[in-house]
Amino acid sequence: xxxxxxxxxxxxxxxxxxxxxxxxxxxxxxxxxxxxxxxxxxxxxxxxxxxxxxxxxxxxxxxxxxxxxxxxxxxxxxxxxxxxxxxxxxxxxxxxxxxxxxxxxxxxxxxxxxxxxxxxxxxxxxxxxxxxxxxxxxxxxxxxxxxxxxxxxxxxxxxxxxxxxxxxxxxxxxxxxxxxxxxxxxxxxxxxxxxxxxxxxxxxxxxxxxxxxxxxxxxxxxxxxxxxxxxxxxxxxxxxxxxxxxxxxxxxxxxxxxxxxxxxxxxxxxxxxxxxxxxxxxxxxxxxxxxxxxxxxxxxxxxxxxxxxxxxxxxxxxxxxxxxxxxxxxxxxxxxxxxxxxxxxxxxxxxxxxxxxxxxxxx
Amino acid sequence: xxxxxxxxxxxxxxxxxxxxxxxxxxxxxxxxxxxxxxxxxxxxxxxxxxxxxxxxxxxxxxxxxxxxxxxxxxxxxxxxxxxxxxxxxxxxxxxxxxxxxxxxxxxxxxxxxxxxxxxxxxxxxxxxxxxxxxxxxxxxxxxxxxxxxxxxxxxxxxxxxxxxxxxxxxxxxxxxxxxxxxxxxxxxxxxxxxxxxxxxxxxxxxxxxxxxxxxxxxxxxxxxxxxxxxxxxxxxxxxxxxxxxxxxxxxxxxxxxxxxxxxxxxxxxxxxxxxxxxxxxxxxxxxxxxxxxxxxxxxxxxxxxxxxxxxxxxxxxxxxxxxxxxxxxxxxxxxxxxxxxxxxxxxxxxxxxxxxxxxxxxx
Numbered sequence: 234x235x236x237x238x239x240x241x242x243x244x245x246x247x248x249x250x251x252x253x254x255x256x257x258x259x260x261x262x263x264x265x266x267x268x269x270x271x272x273x274x275x276x277x278x279x280x281x282x283x284x285x286x287x288x289x290x291x292x293x294x295x296x297x298x299x300x301x302x303x304x305x306x307x308x309x310x311x312x313x314x315x316x317x318x319x320x321x322x323x324x325x326x327x328x329x330x331x332x333x334x335x336x337x338x339x340x341x342x343x344x345x346x347x348x349x350x351x352x353x354x355x356x357x358x359x360x361x362x363x364x365x366x367x368x369x370x371x372x373x374x375x376x377x378x379x380x381x382x383x384x385x386x387x388x389x390x391x392x393x394x395x396x397x398x399x400x401x402x403x404x405x406x407x408x409x410x411x412x413x414x415x416x417x418x419x420x421x422x423x424x425x426x427x428x429x430x431x432x433x434x435x436x437x438x439x440x441x442x443x444x445x446x447x448x449x450x451x452x453x454x455x456x457x458x459x460x461x462x463x464x465x466x467x468x469x470x471x472x473x474x475x476x477x478x479x480x481x482x483x484x485x486x487x488x489x490x491x492x493x494x495x496x497x498x499x500x501x502x503x504x505x506x507x508x509x510x511x512x513x514x515x516x517x518x519x520x521x522x523x524x525x526x527x528x529x530x531x532x533x534x535x536x537x538x539x540x541x542x543x544x545x546x547x548x549x550x551x552x553x554x555x556x557x558x559x560x561x562x563x564x565x566x567x568x569x570x571x572x573x574x575x576x577x578x579x580x581x582x583x584x585x586x587x588x589x590x591x592x593x594x595x596x
Numbered sequence: 597x598x599x600x601x602x603x604x605x606x607x608x609x610x611x612x613x614x615x616x617x618x619x620x621x622x623x624x625x626x627x628x629x630x631x632x633x634x635x636x637x638x639x640x641x642x643x644x645x646x647x648x649x650x651x652x653x654x655x656x657x658x659x660x661x662x663x664x665x666x667x668x669x670x671x672x673x674x675x676x677x678x679x680x681x682x683x684x685x686x687x688x689x690x691x692x693x694x695x696x697x698x699x700x701x702x703x704x705x706x707x708x709x710x711x712x713x714x715x716x717x718x719x720x721x722x723x724x725x726x727x728x729x730x731x732x733x734x735x736x737x738x739x740x741x742x743x744x745x746x747x748x749x750x751x752x753x754x755x756x757x758x759x760x761x762x763x764x765x766x767x768x769x770x771x772x773x774x775x776x777x778x779x780x781x782x783x784x785x786x787x788x789x790x791x792x793x794x795x796x797x798x799x800x801x802x803x804x805x806x807x808x809x810x811x812x813x814x815x816x817x818x819x820x821x822x823x824x825x826x827x828x829x830x831x832x833x834x835x836x837x838x839x840x841x842x843x844x845x846x847x848x849x850x851x852x853x854x855x856x857x858x859x860x861x862x863x864x865x866x867x868x869x870x871x872x873x874x875x876x877x878x879x880x881x882x883x884x885x886x887x888x889x890x891x892x893x894x895x896x897x898x899x900x901x902x903x904x905x906x907x908x909x910x911x912x913x914x915x916x917x918x919x920x921x922x923x924x925x926x927x928x929x930x931x932x933x934x935x936x937x938x939x940x941x942x943x944x945x946x947x948x949x950x951x952x953x954x955x956x957x958x959x
Contacts, residue, residue: 254668265694267653275660275661275663277663278660279663281664283672283674285675287649287651289651293637294639296637296638299638300637300641301644309648309676314677335757435609480848
């Protein structure tokens with residue numbers, strides 16, 4: 234086994250989820266990521282905790298979703314019961330065919346996502362971590378050779394997370410006490426939102442491995458303006474490009490996309506919260522040096538911001554603030570490397586991808 | 597996908613487990629059996645039930661068991677909670693390497709089995725089914741080509757189960773009202789046991805696919821004599837050959853084996869019930885025409901009997917009778933094709949593998 238796989242497992246079990254003796258741990262991994270599942274079982278056993286492996290097959294899920302009637306899709310309460318008795322949930326993503334669910338109806342996908350919402354809520358109450366295993370199909374999605382992609386993933390994953398945490402703390406210090414954020418990019422994107430009373434989180438690879446962003450939640454009804462998400466995104470095996478959202482009073486009032494607009498429409502109609510922003514994130518991981526069509530990495534890039542429609546993370550929501558609730562959480566990215574600026578309470582904190590605490594910043 | 601895989605899935609979902617709309621269904625399958633997992637998800641979805649896929653990796657389990665300290669192995673209560681909320685449990689066996697767990701300590705295996713006992717009890721309270729998917733390594737274990745083994749498995753699995761049920765009912769009619777069973781074979785095996793007040797079950801592929809046996813539970817303290825199990829058996833990836841057990845008052849008082857005797861010793865020491873018989877089974881499936889080192893098939897062969905040390909099946913135990921309880925249930929086979937006789941209440945019902953209701957029987 235590649236020693237970098239065991240290193241990734243150790244990072245997950247120690248740094249990300251702090252596995253303790255007696256913990257009930259769920260490892261959810263597709264078969265193509267079996268090596269990492271094996272390394273995780275070894276690491277979990279070494280720490281005296283109890284693992285359980287979930288299968289997580291896109292092919293099996295597709296077969297179920299194409300066979301079932303939408304109105305028969307119910308919450309998998311047996312999975313919910315399992316999560317309720319779990320301390321740690323490790324979810325490994327890895328593609329065998331990134332478009333495996335490309336022929337599942339968007340409406341069925343939305344019904345499935347909505348039915349799983351209670352399970353997702355329980356999952357978020359555990360010490361959870363989402364990570365990536367580099368498979369050939371994941372490399373193909375990134376447009377890279379398998380070996381180059383393996384290097385990319387393990388370089389991004391197996392690194393000095395305390396140094397990364399310190400770098401990001403400088404942006405947390407700016408954003409956490411702030412009231413208003415104003416983001417402009419290119420000719421279209423011009424959006425403002427309040428983050429007053431919200432909490433800014435320093436993601437140094439606890440819930441996401443790789444980590445490398447700071448993120449918060451907008452005040453629910455404060456978002457106004459429009460955003461062109463100029464980086465493509467994959468959702469349920471389909472690519473949405475050129476997503477354009479117009480916000481009024483926090484709600485999406487107009488939307489369009491160059492490709493798979495119907496899927497975007499379905500997501501926005503999942504529930505009321507799906508039409509509001511649940512997250513504003515700022516990518517700060519400069520070791521992620523290219524887009525790979527994988528949100529777990531793309532959203533961490535140093536000269537990007539991302540916004541997610543749907544569910545807000547509880548940890549971002551201040552005590553007296555409303556949390557946006559939804560069955561969905563769909564991240565969408567804006568490339569901030571050119572013709573762009575982030576202002577916080579009227580002060581420029583990033584221009585063309587450079588933070589004001591980095592070399593090369595031009596206020 | 598081979599159409600016989602979908603046929604197997606339909607048999608499991610309709611005949612074996614009677615999946616109904618809204619049922620919570622667990623599919624436990626190793627990655628090499630993904631095709632059957634996919635077909636099962638399709639069949640489960642078609643019937644409006646809710647599937648959950650468990651991974652079931654021998655490699656991952658081995659890694660855990662080699663890393664953990666024996667005294668830290670605890671019951672996986674998250675899995676137990678999952679099963680408690682499940683209606684149907686479908687377990688697919690298929691080998692990637694049948695000796696994957698060959699370097700796990702027998703004591704560790706026994707501790708693991710004991711810790712999982714409460715989970716096993718919950719599993720047995722569901723509508724459960726154990727089946728086999730034909731992988732190359734499973735074929736290797738059987739000493740067959742992959743294609744020949746595929747034919748063997750699907751011929752045994754996809755058949756007319758109502759005709760098989762009627763054939764077996766003739767033996768149930770003999771065994772169910774009986775008091776004493778006396779089995780002799782070759783120069784060593786000569787054992788008597790009472791089945792008075794116990795129930796005889798007609799296995800026509802509900803809990804096992806393939807099915808094809810009738811089985812009951814001996815009265816716990818009635819077993820006396822000795823048995824040479826002349827067919828090899830695999831347990832936790834290791835082969836036990838020539839197992840020899842001597843019973844007095846229902847208990848194993850002497851034991852030996854030609855190979856891996858230490859593993860047999862460990863199993864017998866799992867708990868008190870592991871030293872008593874939990875099952876007497878009579879193989880009646882003449883479509884299974886060869887040993888394949890796989891108990892799910894071997895124990896169903898027409899000219900065999902098998903006895904299991906450990907847990908009795910609840911359905912076999914009469915109302916006023918004691919059920920043998922144990923964390924283990926290890927089936928062991930005697931070849932009855934030559935120099936053998938089964939007597940029930942003093943009457944010969946099988947000689948040299950032929951039942952008295954079959955052609956060729958010589959009283």
